[in-house]
Amino acid sequence: MESAKRWFGKFRPKEKHKTSSKKTEPTPYGKECSKTPLNDETPSNATQQKVAAAKQYIEKHYKEQMKSLEERRERRNVLERKLADAEVTEEEQNNLLKHLEKKETEYMHLQRHKMGADDFEPLTMIGKGAFGEVRLCREKSTGHVYAMKKLKKSEMLRRGQVEHVKAERNLLAEVDSNCIVKLYCSFQDEEYLYLIMEYLPGGDMMTLLMRKDILTEDEARFYVGETILAIESIHKHNYVHRDIKPDNLLLDRHGHMKLSDFGLCKPLDCSNIQEKDFTVGNNYSGSLQSDGRPAAPKRTQQEQLQHWQRNRRMLM
Incomplete structure (x- = not known):
């Protein structure tokens, strides 16, 4: 019995001698630990932005997962109701449900597939541009034609255009409108950033103006209206195009116009805008206010223009 106790005693952890002079305090588990000072420094703006971006990404990811799950359940329920109304045999019902599950699995595999430059065949x-190019490309798996915007990372960093490119990508991802060019996907490698966008074969408005010289009144009204709708669609999401x-x-191909090239766009905080900074004063020199005091002298047209331009620059 004594030999067994000695044998088990070999595996007991030996107590360490307390050589540290730091104060210790008991933990919830009954052990002692050294008391270390807490770091009271607030995180930097860059860290806060990364945390906010990670939070937004995680929330969006799980919302999309739950939405996708609900959509799959709804599709299965719709099919089951249709099969029940059609009065098909149980074997046929099982075959159709298995076919639906197979299609759902294939669709989920396609969603998890990460796109890359090798999935597209470059064409014309x-x-x-200054730090990139736009090339016509064809997706190898489907044969669909897209416009690939290829941006060189080193040039973006050298020219300080990283924030503009982020704003362009975020705008295209957030705004779902028929009046702007659609973004289908984006990816990157060690050297380039890629934006796969909708290809519009009708050319641009400058080419149309050069070819027709003067538009008819109906054509001008049509294209001005579509331009206003395109600008409004990005203003609703608090972005300004600036180009x-x-x-x-x-x-x-049908002649409808879409806004493109958001390389200079910028997100705008509309909460700081004050209407008084953009309105032109109407008080004339020598006039009186409602309380009888003399009104401020009217600015000249040049002073009004300079004041308006200065506020616009500060806002942008």
């Missing part, structure tokens, strides 16, 4: 170049010109108004 249709545009070239509206005929070259960035593209036409699809």
Whole structure:
């Protein structure tokens, strides 16, 4: 018996000598630990932005997962109701339900597939910019044609355009409108950032103006109306384009216009906008206010323009 106790005693942890002079306090588990000072420093703005982005990504991911699960259940319930009304045999019902499950599985596999540059066949170049190019490409699996915007990361960093590119990608992902170019997917490698967008074969508004010289009144009204709808669609999401010109108004195969090239767009905090900073004063020199005091002298047209331009620059 004594030999067994000695044998088990070999496996007992030996008590460590307390050589540290730091104060210790008991933990909820009955053990002692050294009391370390807490770090009271607030996280930096970059860290806070990363935390907010991670939170938004996780919330969006799980919301989409739950939405996808509900949609799959609803599709199965609809099929089961249709099969019950059709009075088909039980064997046929099982076969159709198995076919639906197979299609759902294939669809989920496609959703998990990560796109890359190797999934597209590059075709003709249709545009070239300061730090990127736009090329016509064909998806190898489906044969669909897209416009691939290829941006060089080193040039974006050198020119300080990272925030503009992020704003462009976020706008295209957030805004779902028939008046702007659609973004289908985005991915990157070590050297480039890729944006796979809708291809519009009708050219741009500048080419149309050069070809027709003068638009008819109906044509002008039509394209001005679609331009206003496109600008309104991004203003509703608190973005400003800042590069509206005929070259960035593209036409699809049916002649409808869509806004493109959001490389200079910027998110806008509308809570800080005050109407008084953008209105023109109407008080004339020598006039009186409602309380009888003399009104402020009216600014000249040049002073009003400078005041308006200065506020716009501060806002942007």
